[in-house]
Amino acid sequence: MSGREGVLVAVRRATRHGVAHPGPHPAPPLAADFASFAATLAAVGGEAHGPLARASLADAVLAHARRWAAGGRIVAEPSAAALLGTAAVEIARDAAAPHSFADVAVAIAKGSVGIAENGAVAVTADDAPHRALLFLAERVILLLDAASIVGDLHSAMRALPAAAWQSQLTFVSGPSKTADIEQTLVHGAHGPRALAVFVHQS
Amino acid sequence: MSGSGFGLDARVGSTLPDAAAVARHDAAVFLLRARRDAAVAQVPDFEALRTRAAAIKDHTLDHLDRQLERFEAKARENGIVVHWAADARSLCEIVEALLRERSVRRVVKSKSMLTEECGLNPWLEARGFEVVDTDLGERIVQLEGEPPSHIIVPAIHRTRADVGALFHRHMGSPAGETDPERLMAHARADLRARFLAAEAGITGANFAVAETGSLVIVTNEGNADLGIILPPLHIACLGIEKLVPNLDDVAVFLRLLARSATGQPLSVYTSFLSAPRAGGELHVVLVDNGRSALLASESHRRALRCIRCGACLNTCPVYRRAGGHAYGVPVAGPIGAVLAPALVATREARELPYASSLCGSCTAVCPVRIDLHEQLLAWRREAPALPVSLRRGARFAAALLSRPRLFRAAARVARTLWPLFARRFPGNPASPWLRAREWPEHPGASFAERWRKTRGARP
Secondary structure, three states, rough: HHHHHHHHHHHEEEEEOOOOOOOEEEOOOOOHHHHHHHHHHHHHHOOOEEEHHHHEEEEEHHHHHHHOOOOEEEEOOOOHHHOOOOOOOOEEOOOOOOOHHHHHEEEEEEEEEOOOOOEEEEEEEEOOOOOHHHHHOOOEEEEEEEEHHEEEEHHHHHHOOHHHOOOOOOOEEEOOOOOOOOOOOOOOOOOOOOOEEEEEOO | OOOOOOOHHHHHHOOOHHHHHHHHHHHHHHHHHHHHHHOOOOOOOHHHHHHHHHHHHHHHHOOOOHHHHHHHHHHHHHHOEEEOOOOOHHHHHHHHHHHHHHHOOOEEOOOHHHHHHHHHHHHHOOOOOEEEEOOOHHHHHHOOOOOOOOOOOOOOOOOOOHHHHHHHHHHOOOOOOHHHHHHHHHHHHHEEEHHHHHHHHEEEEEEEEOOOOOOEEEEOOHHHHHHHOOOOOOEEEEEEHEEOHHHHHHHHHHHHHHHHHOOOOOEEEEEEEOOEEEEEEEEEEEEOOHHHHHHHHHOHHHHHHHHOOOOOHHHHHHHHHHHHHHOOOOHHHHHHHHHHHHHHHHHHHHHHHHHOOOOOOOHOOOOOOOOOHHHHHHHHOOOOOHHHHHHHHHHHHHHHHHOHHHHHHHHHHHHHHHHHHHHOOOOOHHHHHHOOOOOOOOOOHHHHHHHHHHHOOOO
16 A cells, blocks of 8 residues: 555544534624734834835835845845836846856845735745845845735635635744744844835725 | 663653752742743632533534534635545645645645645655744754754754754854843844745644634744745645634633743734635645544544643653653653554554653643543553553562552561662663652551551550
C-alpha cells in the first residue's frame, strides 16, 4: 500500500461525513477608513502616509525613498513604477534572479487591498512579481488606493481577484520583527527594518 | 510538585535552575497572555469567531478524507507535487530523497513543530546535510543543542546574556553583548548569507486550503518567505489536520491565530502559496504520524482542532513554572500533554496528563474551543500512568477519607503539627513547595468544627 492509500484508508475509517459546515462568518462591524488603517499600522510598527492626491504621490514617495535609501539602491516593481509615472527609479526586470536584489535599500511595490483591523496590505503576484524584493530590501514602501481599504480580513479575502489564489499572495502587516530575545521587540529580523504605506486617492 | 515521582519533576531544573529563573520565565510567558487579552478586547466578534472556528474544524475533521483529496487535486493542477507520509520515518525518507535527487547539501528551515515531532533535523544532519533553522528563536536553541521550549517563542527560557554568550561563540559578536537589537543584527547578517547560499528551503504550513490548493504560511520575521523564494526547491511538511475547506474559513482562523498567540492583530507575513515560483519546485508532504488514530478516538478527536497558537501554554500555571523542556516531548503545555499520549505514546508521555491542576484556564483561552482540561482528565481514565508514589498516596487518602472518625483524629494531629512545617529543613516534605511560597496559616479549627459553632450560635 502506498503512503497515500495508507493514510487515506486510515482517515476514511475515522470519518463519517455527518457534521455540517457552519457557513461563512459574517463580516464584523469594523471601521474601514484611512484613519483606522493608519492607527493599526502604526501600532504594528509601520507608518501610513496620506491620503494623497494622485498628482502629489510620486514626489512624496520618491522623497521618502531617497531619504531612506541614503544613496543606496531603490528598486520599484513595474506596478508601482506605472503608478508613480516616473523613470527616476530602477524598475525590476522580468528575468532578474531573486538573489540580485540582496543589496536593495528601498523596494517600492503596489498593494491591492488594505485592512483596517490589522494594518495589513495584500500584495499579489501582479503587484510584486519579484517576491524577493519584498523580503530582501532594507526598507519597503507600498502604494495603496484609499478606496481599497476594507474593515476586516473576511472582506479583504473577498475583494481580492481569483488570480490571487493561483500564485503567491502575501498580507504584510508592518516591518519584519522578532521578540525572541527576552520578549524585546526588534524590527528587521530578516526582512525589512521599516515599512511605509502611501495611500492615494483613486 | 517535587517528590511526586513524575519524570516531569526531575526535568524542571534542567531549563529553569532556580527560583529567579522560574519567576522570569513565568513573567515572560504571562506577558503573552496579557497581550492576548488586550488584543481580544479589540475584536467585537471574537467569541463568535471561536465558536465558528471550532465548528469549521469539526466539519473538516469529519470530512478529512475528502478535504485531503480535494486539496491534492487542486494543488496538483497548480503544479505542486503532493507526497503522503504515514509516519515520521517516511516523512524523513521522502525529504531526504528529494534533497538527494537534486544534490542539495545546504538547507534553510523555518519553524515547524511537525518536523520537530518527526525528528527531521537530526535525520538529515546524520546524513550529511547542513540544516539551518532560520527563525531567531529556533536558531538560538539549535546552536544551544536543545529543543524549543515553546511552540511560538522557542527560546523563551533563555536570557539575553545566554544569547550574547552563544552568539559570541558562534557568530563572533563582541563578548558581553546583551542588547537584543545588536544581537539580532549579528544573527541577521549570519543568516542572510545562509539564505543566499541555500539550495533548498523546508517549511511547515499553518493551513492548507482545500478549495484553492493553497498553503498558508505565517511568520513575523519573513524567514519562511526567504527560504521559499531564494532556493529553487521548497518542501512544505504538514500534518493532515492542517486542512481548511475554503478561503472564508481560513480568514476565521487567521483572525484568531496571531491574537491568541502574541496579541498581534495579524502576523507580519501571511503568505498564500498556490503554485511553485517561476523556475522553482514546490513539494508538499502530508503527514499522518498518529493523527488518524486520534481522529478515530471519539474523546480525543477535538485535539486535532489545534492551530498551534500557544495560548494554552501562556496561561497554564504548570507550564509557566515548569518550562517547556520539563515536558520532554516536542509540544509542551496543555495541548502537548493532550497530544503526547497519542503521538508520542511513551510511559513518560502518558504521565503528562497528570501534571495539571485541571484549572481549566487553557480551555478558557483556546481559540478553537478544545476542552483541554476535560481531555487531560479523559487520558487519565483511558491510559492510567500514575507514578507508584502517587498511587500509594491516593490509596492512603482513600482509606482515610472513607473512615470519618479516623479522618477527624488524623486532622486534629495534623493541625497540631502544622506550624512545624512552615520552614524548610532536611526531611520536610514541604521544602520544595516552600522555595517560592509561604506556608499558609492554619485557622485553628476544622471546617466542621466552625460550621457547628456558627450554626449553633444562631437562634
